[in-house]
Amino acid sequence: MKDLIFTYLVKNSIYVNLTNRCPCACTFCLRQNGDGVFGSGPLWLKHEPSLEEVKESLDQWNLSQYDEVVFCGYGEPMERLDVLLETASYIREKSDVKTRVNTNGLGDLIWKRPTAQYLKGLIDCVSISLNACNKEDYLRLTRSKFGVESFDAMLKFAVDCKEYVPKVVMTIVDVVTSKEVQKRCQELCDKLGLTLRIRPYEKS
Numbered sequence: 001m002k003d004l005i006f007t008y009l010v011k012n013s014i015y016v017n018l019t020n021r022c023p024c025a026c027t028f029c030l031r032q033n034g035d036g037v038f039g040s041g042p043l044w045l046k047h048e049p050s051l052e053e054v055k056e057s058l059d060q061w062n063l064s065q066y067d068e069v070v071f072c073g074y075g076e077p078m079e080r081l082d083v084l085l086e087t088a089s090y091i092r093e094k095s096d097v098k099t100r101v102n103t104n105g106l107g108d109l110i111w112k113r114p115t116a117q118y119l120k121g122l123i124d125c126v127s128i129s130l131n132a133c134n135k136e137d138y139l140r141l142t143r144s145k146f147g148v149e150s151f152d153a154m155l156k157f158a159v160d161c162k163e164y165v166p167k168v169v170m171t172i173v174d175v176v177t178s179k180e181v182q183k184r185c186q187e188l189c190d191k192l193g194l195t196l197r198i199r200p201y202e203k204s
């Protein structure tokens with residue numbers, strides 16, 4: 001049933017869909033614009049899965065056969081930080097598979113405290129949507145409910161992650177950024193010691 005997609009396969013990775021909540025309403029978000037993610041069908045949840053439901057869903061897969069387990073979906077996974085961390089811990093117990101969080105980087109604003117530290121030892125990669133090279137453009141694209149402070153908070157989270165997570169990748173979407181913006185994003189990432197990936201228009 002479409003409303004019970006808690007985990008799904010993308011290429012050779014298992015994706016975990018924890019929530020539809022998100023503080024942003026990005027102009028390019030697949031939630032608004034897409035029919036689903038890589039053929040999974042729409043990922044709208046009738047209810048957010050409990051930890052037990054996520055575990056049960058993960059148990060369908062032989063995790064060791066896959067490249068990664070990725071926390072991603074029609075929403076911001078850091079909205080459900082407790083379940084995310086407990087799920088990541090469960091994955092660690094079961095398998096050596098790598099773990100990744102695809103996030104908008106606004107966890108600190110959601111939780112009103114620094115959050116990168118909680119990922120230590122549980123998450124192998126954090127992929128953060130940079131989206132823009134300045135706070136005004138970022139707000140215009142993401143329409144974050146936290147307003148213009150969102151951009152700086154996202155960058156601080158990214159820099160914090162370097163201390164706790166082995167791999168931190170900033171991403172921008174190719175079709176919504178010009179070459180000039182991509183260049184400025186690269187300069188910003190270089191200044192902060194962050195890796196930038198210019199990705200195609202898809203949620204991966």
Ligand code: SF4
Pocket residue numbers: 022023024025026028029030031073074075076104142
């Ligand atoms: S942060 Fe992600 S889930 Fe949230 S609106 Fe933007 S693209 Fe969609």
